[in-house]
Amino acid sequence: MNGFVWRQPSVLPGFGLTMGFTLLYLSLLVLIPLAGMILFTAKLDWAQFWAAVTHPQVMASYRLSFGASFIAAGINAVFGVLVAWVLVRYAFPGKRIVDALVDLPFALPTAVAGIALTAIYSTTGWMGQHLEIFGIKVAYTPIGVTVAMTYIGLPFVVRTVQPVLEDLDRELEEAAACLGATRWQIIRRVILPSLLPALLTGLALAFARALGEYGSVVFIAGNMPYYTEITPLLIITKLEQYDYTGATAIGTVMLVAAFVLLLIINGLQWWASRRH
């Protein structure tokens, strides 16, 4: 193929057909619609765009969306490592069921999770009524948004850390113990550093998911402007008012954030794979 080898020769058939279909389907369903949105943004007047994305109500929604996603990802980092640790290292009855249950946020429709969490954490709910005694209101406050985002990001850290923990060489721990390290020193100096790439990947994935999440958050949020209104909801509100400009402008900000996160996650995964 005139000097430039695009693909190595192979005896297997079907490359043209499968690659052609892959590219066609990918373009029609993903690339062209996304390009359409980017072109739509490019058509916007810059002043208009800037006004839309820096409106105080929108700024308040960024603070909530990014802030709550960050806290939720942090909570998941701590508890995710704990759950992964308990699942890998300890034996207890019902472990297999617990392990399967971790994936529930992937399988349960987000709207169902949203109304269920709202029912639990409202002031008359199973958890809400007890928390209210301490003056903590969860549903219809930023805490509720964080709770929903924690729920939706829960599997990510567990599922990225768990396999690394399973493959971790026990001999390293034994060596450290022989050299006189206490258990706590082993955990801090031997185990945690080897989990770090996987942990950060899980954290970034949980953050990205929480940032874009809509279904499980809108019910528990209460959606009060400047207080519990997340950015994805603002996009929908603008669309319902046929304000395509505003919706696209805010959507572009979210899209850029998603791409940046994707780059970070790819970088982290590359780092993690190099470590092993």
Add this chain to the structure above:
Amino acid sequence: MSVTTTTARPAAHPPAAPLPRPRRARRLATEEAPWVRYTLITIALLFLLCFLVLPLAAVFAGAFAQGAGLYLESIREPDALAAIRLTLTVVAISVPANLVFGVAAAWAIAKFEFRGKSFLITLIDLPFAISPVIAGLIFVLLFGAQGWLGPWLGEHNIRIIFAVPGIVLATAFVTFPFVARELIPLMQEQGKDEEESALTLGANGWQTFWRVTLPNVKWGLIYGVILCNARAMGEFGAVAVVSGHIRGITTTMPLHVEILYNEYQFAAAFAVASLLTLLAIVTLVVKSVIEWKTDRRRRRAAH
């Protein structure tokens, strides 16, 4: 698991001879003290209880809060049935489409070496990185009244947004990577030796695919389809943007739940939600069974 059962069983039998009580085994240096272990297990389980078990229980408690009669009525009323029918229709189109794509993409990516492969894999993963609301938005900007193709579609009286085609497109977009992402690493791991042998022995391409490749990736394929199906049935954000919420016509099951909930018909909302919850539970069970099966197989192959 097997360790606990083997150590627990002898304890049930009475000791054969009065042996001297063994000294308590010293804790290994690579283990935590029992109290630390139990505390960590308790904290982890409490966390999962609050975030996973309680929501599951809340759905069924809410669904039967006003009796089984209302429950049955809520899932048998015409709008609920229409929502179930629409959800099944959408799934019947989007899941097979993504299945065919996933198999084709995995074949091209796993069995051949070409430039730009990792970039292509990143592009396939793209829909996972994008908010479902934006997935809906891009189709509104393409097919909506003010979108790129809106005027042309209007002239020809074709409705995509606020109609079933838009819902199918949005669902297909958000579930796009599931099958491909499951199959690509699996088929890469298996290499192409078996396919090459089959071809050498005179099989044609299709025979090789059906008789060699497909049986090898069977479980991975089912796994991907199960997850794809669960997400397609439950997708909310992307569908909410393109549906227009026309009751009984463009409301899928999750949207029907939302409408009922916003009308304060909580028991009915939870009743429809309980059907989706059952789907989620079935998904998790099938998924675990496949993981158990393939894990066992992989371990046997390793020995």
